[in-house]
Amino acid sequence: MNAHKYKIIVLIIIALIFTLFISMGFAQPAQDESTTCITCHSLQGMGASIVQMWKDSKHFQNGVGCYDCHKAEAADVDGFEHHGKRIATIVSPKDCAQCHEQEVAESDGSHHAKGAQFIGSLDNILGEIVEGAAAANSGCRQCHGSIVQVDKNGKLDAQTWPNTGIGRVNPDGSKGSCTACHSRHSFSVAQARQPEACGKCHMGPDHPQIEIYTESKHGIKFNAVRSTGVMNLEKDEWVVGKDYTAAPTCVTCHMSATPTQKVNHDVGRRISWTLRPPVSIKLDSADVRRDRMKNVCLQCHAKEHTENFFTQYDEAVKLYNEKFGKPAKSIMDKFYADNKLTKTPFDEDLEWVYYELWHHEGRRARMGASMMGPDFTQWHGFYEVAKHFYNKFIPDAEEIQKGSTKDVMDSEFHKWKKGLTDEQKKEILDFYKKRYGE
Ligand code: HEC
Numbered sequence: 001m002n003a004h005k006y007k008i009i010v011l012i013i014i015a016l017i018f019t020l021f022i023s024m025g026f027a028q029p030a031q032d033e034s035t036t037c038i039t040c041h042s043l044q045g046m047g048a049s050i051v052q053m054w055k056d057s058k059h060f061q062n063g064v065g066c067y068d069c070h071k072a073e074a075a076d077v078d079g080f081e082h083h084g085k086r087i088a089t090i091v092s093p094k095d096c097a098q099c100h101e102q103e104v105a106e107s108d109g110s111h112h113a114k115g116a117q118f119i120g121s122l123d124n125i126l127g128e129i130v131e132g133a134a135a136a137n138s139g140c141r142q143c144h145g146s147i148v149q150v151d152k153n154g155k156l157d158a159q160t161w162p163n164t165g166i167g168r169v170n171p172d173g174s175k176g177s178c179t180a181c182h183s184r185h186s187f188s189v190a191q192a193r194q195p196e197a198c199g200k201c202h203m204g205p206d207h208p209q210i211e212i213y214t215e216s217k218h219g220i221k222f223n224a225v226r227s228t229g230v231m232n233l234e235k236d237e238w239v240v241g242k243d244y245t246a247a248p249t250c251v252t253c254h255m256s257a258t259p260t261q262k263v264n265h266d267v268g269r270r271i272s273w274t275l276r277p278p279v280s281i282k283l284d285s286a287d288v289r290r291d292r293m294k295n296v297c298l299q300c301h302a303k304e305h306t307e308n309f310f311t312q313y314d315e316a317v318k319l320y321n322e323k324f325g326k327p328a329k330s331i332m333d334k335f336y337a338d339n340k341l342t343k344t345p346f347d348e349d350l351e352w353v354y355y356e357l358w359h360h361e362g363r364r365a366r367m368g369a370s371m372m373g374p375d376f377t378q379w380h381g382f383y384e385v386a387k388h389f390y391n392k393f394i395p396d397a398e399e400i401q402k403g404s405t406k407d408v409m410d411s412e413f414h415k416w417k418k419g420l421t422d423e424q425k426k427e428i429l430d431f432y433k434k435r436y437g438e
């Protein structure tokens with residue numbers, strides 16, 4: 001008997017033992033069609049850890065097997081023959097929708113599903129052109145999602161996959177990637193409820209949500225208790241104020257159930273401003289959205305605390321808008337209209353200064369205020385905004401055109417530049433004398 005035949009016989013024996021083991025050992029074996037997948041993939045080097053993670057999952061307990069997710073329809077361009085079955089590697093929201101229709105519909109209606117549609121944005125010029133395509137593939141698109149391309153043989157194009165970006169455009173036309181938050185192959189809710197599930201993308205200089213959260217009293221409290229079990233992260237139903245009370249995580253505020261609201265996979269339902277553009281605007285039905293958010297806070301805080309918090313937050317956004325965002329934008333708009341700047345973005349210094357002003361510093365100021373991160377509001381936020389507005393943006397604009405900033409600088413907001421009052425100057429001297437004796 002040659003070595004090859006010997007190997008095959010051993011494989012078959014292992015497969016038989018394994019099948020027996022599965023049918024005896026577990027209450028609800030995966031569907032028969034997945035038995036061969038499991039047998040083969042359990043062997044070392046063929047993805048044994050994938051099988052193990054799946055065995056620890058709710059899917060295994062409920063008899064959902066490999067083939068239920070990976071089977072390909074005849075129309076699926078990424079389908080391929082694999083040991084007698086037609087399968088696809090990508091499992092898209094459309095595949096999950098066979099059993100989770102509602103979650104898929106909610107995700108589909110959210111901004112997350114539109115994540116890959118950023119062509120035309122300044123960020124895209126920066127990523128694709130100023131930096132380069134490979135930077136965009138390993139950077140931007142790993143968060144936002146690629147448009148997955150498939151070759152004639154059903155192979156996934158290496159430029160576009162692996163990729164589990166939030167708005168990935170799948171070969172079947174569906175949008176998004178459920179495994180962006182639910183790590184495969186455990187697909188656990190407990191994991192998705194933790195801030196790190198969001199933090200892969202919601203971080204960094206232009207949207208530091210996880211850093212802000214970690215700095216906030218909410219993050220401090222969550223980290224203090226997360227390993228004690230009081231957060232009940234494993235529970236099927238997870239209602240704030242009922243199943244846990246110690247601290248909110250990202251999803252508590254943006255997705256999860258309250259006694260009167262259901263879980264929802266549209267993360268935008270509870271936010272009333274958009275903090276992303278150069279000037280923040282209120283979204284449609286802002287009051288309804290705000291009430292949904294307040295309803296979360298009120299499970300743990302008093303009414304006055306909640307109302308007053310939102311007064312502080314709204315005022316911080318308006319301050320940024322009126323004092324820095326709108327004036328800077330009006331100067332830029334005029335320069336473009338008068339051809340003082342070329343229509344090519346990022347070829348002039350002022351364009352970088354302005355971009356960082358709203359896209360990095362201005363966002364941090366607003367985002368810090370929205371989620372209780374005072375250091376991001378102040379030192380990473382308004383401080384940087386003010387520093388670059390007064391010392392870089394305005395002087396650079398004056399250099400491009402003398403007098404172009406006069407109207408802005410004459411406004412009430414900026415008249416302090418013309419000199420503080422004697423009383424204000426004396427206050428400063430007194431403060432340092434009292435504190436440090438000089
Ligand atoms: C006879 C053994 C065997 C069986 C049966 C089998 N697989 Fe595989 N599978 C493999 C091996 C080996 C690889 C790795 C192939 C490679 O590296 O080119 C693989 C790769 C895969 C991949 C990744 C393909 C890629 O190139 O991205 C998926 C997904 C997959 N298998 C799913 C399944 C499913 C679902 C089933 C059951 C319907 C199944 N397999 C049955 C051996 C098997």
Ligand code: HEC
Nearest residue numbers: 037041047050051054059064065066069089090091179184
């Ligand atoms: C609940 C649905 C689901 C089930 C059940 C499932 N998978 Fe997957 N699998 C996925 C998803 C989602 C991906 C990620 C692919 C992508 O979208 O990029 C994936 C990816 C893979 C890959 C390729 C990615 C990699 O990391 O190498 C392999 C191989 C694979 N699955 C094998 C299996 C096997 C074997 C089983 C059964 C033990 C199984 N899957 C069960 C959803 C599932």
Ligand code: HEC
Nearest residue numbers: 118121123124126127139140143144200201202207276277
């Ligand atoms: C670390 C993950 C990550 C990377 C890398 C990343 N982004 Fe983003 N991007 C996000 C997140 C998260 C948001 C939403 C932030 C928010 O709402 O606070 C966002 C917002 C945006 C927006 C604003 C969308 C809107 O609706 O206003 C655009 C455009 C954008 N990104 C394009 C890009 C481009 C192009 C690149 C590469 C140059 C890039 N991003 C790199 C995560 C990322």
Ligand code: HEC
Nearest residue numbers: 093096100103104107178180181189192193238251256263
């Ligand atoms: C932005 C992160 C994120 C993405 C993307 C995501 N989920 Fe979820 N999902 C969660 C969180 C968090 C929970 C737990 C919510 C809770 O119980 O408080 C959850 C819960 C679930 C549940 C348990 C039942 C329920 O609704 O609570 C299912 C099923 C589910 N998700 C399916 C999906 C599917 C299918 C997709 C892809 C369309 C998807 N998820 C994409 C974060 C996400």
Ligand code: HEC
Nearest residue numbers: 058062064068069091095096098099178182187188189190
């Ligand atoms: C063939 C049906 C089927 C498919 C396909 C399927 N699931 Fe599930 N899923 C289930 C069942 C059944 C449960 C257990 C339901 C329960 O506990 O209420 C479940 C549970 C879940 C949970 C909750 C896990 C937990 O820890 O409570 C998540 C998250 C989830 N699925 C995500 C997905 C994602 C993402 C996909 C696609 C990649 C997918 N499922 C594909 C049937 C399916």
Ligand code: HEC
Nearest residue numbers: 195198202209210213249250253271272273274275276370
């Ligand atoms: C205590 C509740 C709470 C927690 C915890 C929380 N957020 Fe928020 N989040 C808010 C509020 C309030 C807003 C502003 C809503 C508004 O504008 O009306 C917001 C706004 C946002 C925005 C919108 C930014 C934009 O571009 O408009 C994103 C994105 C976000 N949060 C993500 C996260 C992430 C990721 C986490 C965890 C790391 C998190 N949030 C934790 C309450 C919370």
Ligand code: HEC
Nearest residue numbers: 111114115143144165166180197198201250251254267268
């Ligand atoms: C894989 C990357 C990724 C992950 C993981 C992710 N997000 Fe996002 N999120 C984005 C991107 C990109 C956007 C901006 C999409 C756009 O507007 O084009 C966004 C937007 C948002 C928004 C603004 C929605 C709106 O309607 O304006 C909220 C809120 C949000 N995410 C919350 C969360 C929460 C909470 C989690 C974790 C449970 C999470 N995200 C996980 C990438 C991600």
Ligand code: HEC
Nearest residue numbers: 217218221240245246247248253293296297299300309372
């Ligand atoms: C699950 C309970 C829970 C939810 C939901 C919750 N918080 Fe908190 N919050 C806390 C806890 C606990 C602290 C920390 C108190 C301390 O350290 O003394 C806190 C602290 C704060 C603080 C810090 C200031 C202070 O009083 O010390 C603010 C502001 C705040 N929360 C606002 C909100 C807002 C606004 C919402 C809704 C968007 C919200 N919280 C949702 C539990 C919650």
